[in-house]
Amino acid sequence: MGISADSLAAVSEVVRKEAHNLARHPELLWQQLYNRARWTQEVTRSETLRERL
Numbered sequence: 017m018g019i020s021a022d023s024l025a026a027v028s029e030v031v032r033k034e035a036h037n038l039a040r041h042p043e044l045l046w047q048q049l050y051n052r053a054r055w056t057q058e059v060t061r062s063e064t065l066r067e068r069l
Contacts (some may be wrong), residue, residue: 026053
C-alpha cells in the first residue's frame with residue numbers, strides 16, 4: 017500500500033502555500049499539515065451539511 021497521488025498533491029499544496037513560514041520554521045511542517053487537513057475536513061463537512069438542508 018503506497019501513498020496516493022491525491023495525498024502527495026495535498027502535501028505539496030500545503031508546502032507551497034506555507035513555504036514562507038516553513039523556510040523560517042521548518043519544525044512547523046507537521047502542525048501546518050495537520051491544521052490544513054482539519055480545516056479541509058471541516059469545510060467538506062460544512063458543504064455536505066448545506067447540501068442536505
